[in-house]
Amino acid sequence: MTMRTGVRAAPPTASRRMKEPYAPFDLSTDPERFGLHTSTIVTPLGAIVVRSSRRRWAREAGGRATVMLHGAAGSWTTWTPLLLEAERRGEPLRDLVIVDLPGWGDSPLPRRRPLDVEAYARAVAEVLRRLNYWEWQAIGHSLGGFIALHLAALEPIATRSVTLVSPTTFSVAAVARHPVREFGRLPAFAALLLAMRAVAPFGRAASVLLGGLRRIGLLPLVVAPLFAHPARVPAGVLIALARELRPRSFTIAARVAAEWAAAGSDGVGRDGAGRDGAGRDATGTAASRWDGTGPDSTGRLSAASDDVGPGAAGRHGTGLDATGRVGAGRDGLGPDAATPDAAGHDADRCAGDDRSWRRITCPVVSVRGDRDVFVTGDDDRRLRAMVPGLSTVVLREAGHFGHIEAPRAVLGAFHAVNGAEALATADRRDRAQPA
Numbered sequence: 001m002t003m004r005t006g007v008r009a010a011p012p013t014a015s016r017r018m019k020e021p022y023a024p025f026d027l028s029t030d031p032e033r034f035g036l037h038t039s040t041i042v043t044p045l046g047a048i049v050v051r052s053s054r055r056r057w058a059r060e061a062g063g064r065a066t067v068m069l070h071g072a073a074g075s076w077t078t079w080t081p082l083l084l085e086a087e088r089r090g091e092p093l094r095d096l097v098i099v100d101l102p103g104w105g106d107s108p109l110p111r112r113r114p115l116d117v118e119a120y121a122r123a124v125a126e127v128l129r130r131l132n133y134w135e136w137q138a139i140g141h142s143l144g145g146f147i148a149l150h151l152a153a154l155e156p157i158a159t160r161s162v163t164l165v166s167p168t169t170f171s172v173a174a175v176a177r178h179p180v181r182e183f184g185r186l187p188a189f190a191a192l193l194l195a196m197r198a199v200a201p202f203g204r205a206a207s208v209l210l211g212g213l214r215r216i217g218l219l220p221l222v223v224a225p226l227f228a229h230p231a232r233v234p235a236g237v238l239i240a241l242a243r244e245l246r247p248r249s250f251t252i253a254a255r256v257a258a259e260w261a262a263a264g265s266d267g268v269g270r271d272g273a274g275r276d277g278a279g280r281d282a283t284g285t286a287a288s289r290w291d292g293t294g295p296d297s298t299g300r301l302s303a304a305s306d307d308v309g310p311g312a313a314g315r316h317g318t319g320l321d322a323t324g325r326v327g328a329g330r331d332g333l334g335p336d337a338a339t340p341d342a343a344g345h346d347a348d349r350c351a352g353d354d355r356s357w358r359r360i361t362c363p364v365v366s367v368r369g370d371r372d373v374f375v376t377g378d379d380d381r382r383l384r385a386m387v388p389g390l391s392t393v394v395l396r397e398a399g400h401f402g403h404i405e406a407p408r409a410v411l412g413a414f415h416a417v418n419g420a421e422a423l424a425t426a427d428r429r430d431r432a433q434p435a
Helices: 076-088 117-130 141-153 171-179 187-203 204-215 220-226 235-243 247-264 353-357 377-386 408-432
Strands: 014-016 037-043 046-052 062-070 096-097 135-141 161-164 364-368 391-395
Touching: 037 117, 046 117, 046 187, 062 117, 062 141, 062 377, 076 096, 076 247, 076 408, 096 117, 096 141, 117 141, 117 247, 135 141, 135 408, 141 161, 141 353, 141 364, 161 204, 161 408, 171 187, 171 377, 187 204, 187 220, 220 235, 364 408, 377 391, 391 408
Parallel strands: 014 391, 062 096, 062 135, 135 161, 161 364, 364 391
Antiparallel strands: 037 046, 046 096
16 A cells, blocks of 8 residues: 655545454553553643653653544553554554543543533643653544644644544534434444433433443443454453443533534534534524533533534635645744634634644544444545545454554554655755755
8 A cells, every 4th residue: 555645646545455463452451561651631621641651740851752542432541452563563652642531541521611622632732742742743543533633733833743543523523413313324423422412411320320231241232333343352442442431521522523513514603504603593592502411510502403514625725835834924843823812722723613624734644444333435535625635544344443453554554654754854854955
């Protein structure tokens, strides 16, 4: 497979037949096995637990981090098959920063409400800078891929590459906004979301119920459809993912995706039904609640409940020159010089507007399985139209967890996109030299 990146013309989707053993590794829960330290970093979203190669109080600075962002119903452990594959190949990944996103793993639910995807991305950047990293290469799965795209848009200088593994974007956002109406688009996701919404209001009682289902072996069946061959997946993987099924966290994540779609579906903050980014129609009526279970702590209602509006076609760029690089306003040392608003956000903010992905300047590759029940070919096409130079790879006989089902192929895509970034950097440096 030849993979091209943003430094050349965008390619058609590449397809790779799996020749490696299917799901060869179980999950590991021992960070010391990989030389990782566990620390807690306080961000505006609350405390975030991180496993990293660098201690939180380390004095060294610089270097390039590899930041890993898991998906919903996951934690840092879902990346351990990829780490084990890298070790097996004699190429262990270094400068790792593996985040337990708020509400998952050992990190508590986010304390900021209402919440948007930009807040997640800013929290990740805060974690990286608290560890004294000023540039990074991101790899994100599912929800983590969605966040990684926003991180790259927010931090176009610091983010050197992005590897997406089954990123949940347009289709998931559409179903999250209206799971009944859009049930046929992604039945597995719609069914899981409706189930999580049904039990989320019961709080601790829901946890007891799910714990009972897990003990009698039924809960792993819920996550089995996410894999192409669930019978061949190590039992520990299914058990760990079932343990991470957290109704409240799941509905919050789905609501974040739904609100992003509602706010950016037509580029001006209103969807095709005339609702604005807060979910209000022309009469000011809110369609549904912030977390899918009831009013948030402030009593506010939010998020529309309707179809996603027009796609990427016809949207204009946001400050990119003809080569796809960011133009004026960047100093080459950090974020752009846009004037922040009263809340501290850039005027060209990215939450709720997928056009901001046009700001991404680094190479991006998106990998998914051909049996993925959360991501579709239409998502790939829309991403290629929106993200400059993005390339896509489809893994045959794989589902939603490519980094568990086919870690060798995902690791290859990761190395390829970072090799392309190195070539692009060298090319820019050469062109900057006087003749």
